[in-house]
Amino acid sequence: xxxxxxxxEDGRRPTTIRDVAAHAGVSVATVSRILSGTYPSAxxxxxxxxxxxxxxxxxxxxxxxxxxxxxxxxxxxxxxxxVSPHYAHVAQGVQTQAALEGKLCIVGTTGGDPEREFATVQxxxxxQAECVIxxxxxxxxxxxxxxxxxxxxxxxxxxxxxxxxxxxxxxxGVPALVVEYDNTAGAYAVTSHLLSAGHRRxxxxxxxDGHTTQDSRVAGYxxxxxxxxxxxxxxxxxxxxxERHEGYRMVRERLGAGPADFTAIFACNDLIAAGARRALRExxxxxxxxxxxxxxxxLPTAADIDLTTVHVPHEELGRTAVRLALERRRDxxxxxxxxxxxxxxVVRESVRTLRGAGGPTP
Numbered sequence: 322x323x324x325x326x327x328x329x330e331d332g333r334r335p336t337t338i339r340d341v342a343a344h345a346g347v348s349v350a351t352v353s354r355i356l357s358g359t360y361p362s363a364x365x366x367x368x369x370x371x372x373x374x375x376x377x378x379x380x381x382x383x384x385x386x387x388x389x390x391x392x393x394x395x396x397x398x399x400x401x402x403x404v405s406p407h408y409a410h411v412a413q414g415v416q417t418q419a420a421l422e423g424k425l426c427i428v429g430t431t432g433g434d435p436e437r438e439f440a441t442v443q444x445x446x447x448x449q450a451e452c453v454i455x456x457x458x459x460x461x462x463x464x465x466x467x468x469x470x471x472x473x474x475x476x477x478x479x480x481x482x483x484x485x486x487x488x489x490x491x492x493x494g495v496p497a498l499v500v501e502y503d504n505t506a507g508a509y510a511v512t513s514h515l516l517s518a519g520h521r522r523x524x525x526x527x528x529x530d531g532h533t534t535q536d537s538r539v540a541g542y543x544x545x546x547x548x549x550x551x552x553x554x555x556x557x558x559x560x561x562x563x564e565r566h567e568g569y570r571m572v573r574e575r576l577g578a579g580p581a582d583f584t585a586i587f588a589c590n591d592l593i594a595a596g597a598r599r600a601l602r603e604x605x606x607x608x609x610x611x612x613x614x615x616x617x618x619x620l621p622t623a624a625d626i627d628l629t630t631v632h633v634p635h636e637e638l639g640r641t642a643v644r645l646a647l648e649r650r651r652d653x654x655x656x657x658x659x660x661x662x663x664x665x666x667v668v669r670e671s672v673r674t675l676r677g678a679g680g681p682t683p
Contacts, residue, residue, distance in 0.1 A: 336377045338352055341373045342373075344377060345372070347366060351370065352370050355370045367436075375471065394423070395426070396419045396450055397448070397450035397452070398428055398429070398639070399430070399442065400428070400456045401457050402433075406620045410635035414635065414638060414639025415454060415640070415643055417636065417640060427445065429445065433458075435460065438459075442476075446472075446479055446481060451482065452643065454484040454646070458563070459488055460533075461489060462531065466495075469497075470495045470497075474495070477496040482646045483498070484645070487501050487502065487534070489533055490658075498645050499660070500638055500642045500645060501661055501662070502638065503661055505538070507633070508540070508542050510665075511629070511630070512541065512615075513549065514615065514668070515615060516549045516551065518585075518673065519675030520585040520613060521551050521584070522554075522582060524587070525539060526572070527559070527568075527571075527588065529561070534563070563590045564593070564596075565593065565595050568595060568599075570596070573603070583612070584613065585672070587614075588615070588617070590618050591617065591620045591628060592618075594615075595626060598614065613672040613673050614671045615631075617633070618635075619632035619633060623667070624669075626671075627670045632666070633664055638662060641660060
């Protein structure tokens with residue numbers, strides 16, 4: 322795509338990609354590839370180019386000129402994967418609301434790579450999307466918050482709005498909307514459901530320290546144990562990603578090391594639960610006769626295997642993200658920056674009540 326130099330109102334020549342390249346001390350091709358997200362991982366080079374972009378206000382000015390002459394008609398959603406049912410349902414909500422608003426929907430994927438996420442946000446900024454919606458799990462450390470905060474400010478300068486969907490806020494003063502659901506309360510409720518059925522040895526599948534979704538769910542699990550005066554045993558928390566094959570792996574390895582030392586499983590999501598159920602069956606264990614199980618998300622898979630789980634309002638998340646972002650653009654003064662949607666348990670037939678429910682040990 323060729324950028325045409327448009328005179329600025331103050332009479333000064335607009336910044337070009339050549340100016341950015343000269344300022345950063347790299348080639349024009351390198352700048353182009355970094356801004357389009359196709360440059361190989363080279364943090365030092367990327368940092369120099371992005372610093373030059375900020376200092377020269379290159380993309381912000383280009384987008385502001387474009388928005389001044391034409392109304393953008395697109396919203397963007399960036400997800401880890403379009404294969405995961407969780408992301409697919411949120412994306413469907415974004416698409417539905419975008420259509421009602423007369424907007425086109427652009428979808429980008431990152432594969433869980435934060436560098437690809439940054440590059441995709443930059444690309445959506447260049448494409449003048451009215452809002453950029455980030456969905457799903459992320460390592461929300463200080464470096465990530467600082468860098469994404471810069472992108473949020475750049476989007477705002479370009480007339481766009483960053484929305485964090487199912488993620489925590491980036492910090493005070495960052496121009497980003499937050500639309501999330503109560504992971505911790507949902508995990509607390511479903512763990513309490515198991516505890517009320519008499520289970521005291523509850524295996525948590527899918528802990529992954531530093532990742533926002535898993536951290537909030539394991540926090541709810543631990544809070545429920547504490548409130549029911551059940552000692553927390555770190556050995557009952559198993560690390561793994563939120564995929565079906567990981568659920569199978571975690572349970573297979575656990576049972577391969579010896580007999581089950583748990584009476585129930587809290588799978589961090591329904592995909593993990595499905596994989597865990599397969600591993601249990603291979604070891605001759607039935608749900609719920611031998612091992613009780615709960616999940617999280619209430620995806621179609623949960624109903625297929627009769628799984629008690631936590632319902633997440635996936636499509637409402639997507640619809641709310643679009644609606645709030647567009648309303649913020651129309652009337653910034655009347656909008657809140659943070660919306661928390663509720664969750665609730667869907668009780669099916671995957672939990673068995675133990676004899677003497679409520680005692681210290683089953």
